Amino acid sequence: MTGNFLIYGANGYTGEMITRYAVERGMKPIIAGRNAIAVEEIAKKHHLEYRVFSLDEGYRLDNALQQVDAVLHCAGPFSLTSRQMVEACLRNKKHYTDITGEIAVFESMAKLDKRAQDAGVMIMPGTGFDVVPTDCLARHLKDRLPTANYLSLAFYGMGRLSHGTQTTMTMNVGQGGAIRKDGKITRVPAAWKTTEIDFGEVTKTAVTIPWGDVATAYYSTGIPNIEVYTVVPAKQLKLMNASRYLGWLFATKPFQDYLQKQIPPGGPSDEERAKGKTLLWGQAEDPNGNRVESHMTAPEGYTTTALTALNIMQKILDGNVQPGSQTPAKAYGADLILEIGGVTRQDV
Numbered sequence: 001m002t003g004n005f006l007i008y009g010a011n012g013y014t015g016e017m018i019t020r021y022a023v024e025r026g027m028k029p030i031i032a033g034r035n036a037i038a039v040e041e042i043a044k045k046h047h048l049e050y051r052v053f054s055l056d057e058g059y060r061l062d063n064a065l066q067q068v069d070a071v072l073h074c075a076g077p078f079s080l081t082s083r084q085m086v087e088a089c090l091r092n093k094k095h096y097t098d099i100t101g102e103i104a105v106f107e108s109m110a111k112l113d114k115r116a117q118d119a120g121v122m123i124m125p126g127t128g129f130d131v132v133p134t135d136c137l138a139r140h141l142k143d144r145l146p147t148a149n150y151l152s153l154a155f156y157g158m159g160r161l162s163h164g165t166q167t168t169m170t171m172n173v174g175q176g177g178a179i180r181k182d183g184k185i186t187r188v189p190a191a192w193k194t195t196e197i198d199f200g201e202v203t204k205t206a207v208t209i210p211w212g213d214v215a216t217a218y219y220s221t222g223i224p225n226i227e228v229y230t231v232v233p234a235k236q237l238k239l240m241n242a243s244r245y246l247g248w249l250f251a252t253k254p255f256q257d258y259l260q261k262q263i264p265p266g267g268p269s270d271e272e273r274a275k276g277k278t279l280l281w282g283q284a285e286d287p288n289g290n291r292v293e294s295h296m297t298a299p300e301g302y303t304t305t306a307l308t309a310l311n312i313m314q315k316i317l318d319g320n321v322q323p324g325s326q327t328p329a330k331a332y333g334a335d336l337i338l339e340i341g342g343v344t345r346q347d348v
């Protein structure tokens, strides 16, 4: 045991923020990425060790992992980056965490359960805003209504999105929506259902989105029918509706290249994040018509990501791990999110 961890993608918007928060809590991660100048600058600023390598450089990746117990992978889109990192973790018997929100990534990680158990390592994708708060809410609702077979989750108030989040969303814009139906992930049109949600402080119109919980809440709760909603600005809703008919066009390379070039670097400033807040809502129902509902409030999304990802990493470094492919609430329970400052939960 080295008592330390690696942050890969430390020069990205979220990776840099997580590095800063880690140092503020007294952690001394080794940071890494493929951009030598940017990674070195961050390492020098925080007096941290650093490594420079791309994910194709297996020898260097293995070498970096040998010096730590676990990785916090922050380089996304994770559909393009997670496979190499998780394979390296299995090879080197190191725990794997990331901040993905991509359904396909969660599902591919779930398939690694047996290999992770055999290697004695924990694989936990989604240790950020997606999916820790909603995963804990899902588990809380299941604990309140153990017979539940329908789960709806929603969030509001993400604020401004980072470069990487927009890149990932744009990459998937032509693919429509997704829900879980009878245990299976099922494709539905973008913004398939619209509903009014009472978030406690405000009531808002929200639409279904292919959020990570469609994958993870099933593993955390066993509930076979799952829908996730969010409140989207009018401009984005227009794009989602247009993608029902033009999805094929949005997925073409020239259109993707055009859309990706429009995305500005960075993300919300520290001031914007400090002012931000997230409202969450969830409801579970059973076949007899019994229903439970809960609300939560949490800090702004990227702030929550840094806090939850580091909270989980600290548990791992303390030896509190469950080998296998895990979700946050399955490994640590519904109250994990209440360990984060500023989070509240109310049952309706």
Ligand SMILES: NC(=O)c1ccc[n+]([C@@H]2O[C@H](COP(=O)([O-])OP(=O)(O)OC[C@H]3O[C@@H](n4cnc5c(N)ncnc54)[C@H](OP(=O)(O)O)[C@@H]3O)[C@@H](O)[C@H]2O)c1
Binding pocket: 009, 010, 011, 012, 013, 014, 015, 033, 034, 035, 054, 055, 074, 075, 076, 077, 078, 080, 081, 099, 100, 101, 126, 127, 128, 129, 130, 131, 162, 163, 164, 165, 166, 167, 168, 266, 267, 301, 302, 305
């Ligand atoms: N779960 C959540 O709630 C949550 C919250 C925040 C972010 N995210 C996700 O985290 C990811 C990063 O977001 P961000 O805004 O921080 O992105 P960003 O600012 O664009 O940074 C992306 C980082 O990933 C690296 N990277 C990208 N592709 C790579 C590859 N093929 N090989 C190696 N490194 C690669 C980049 O390195 P270079 O500089 O060398 O390109 C950079 O360090 C996104 O997928 C986003 O959706 C999720």
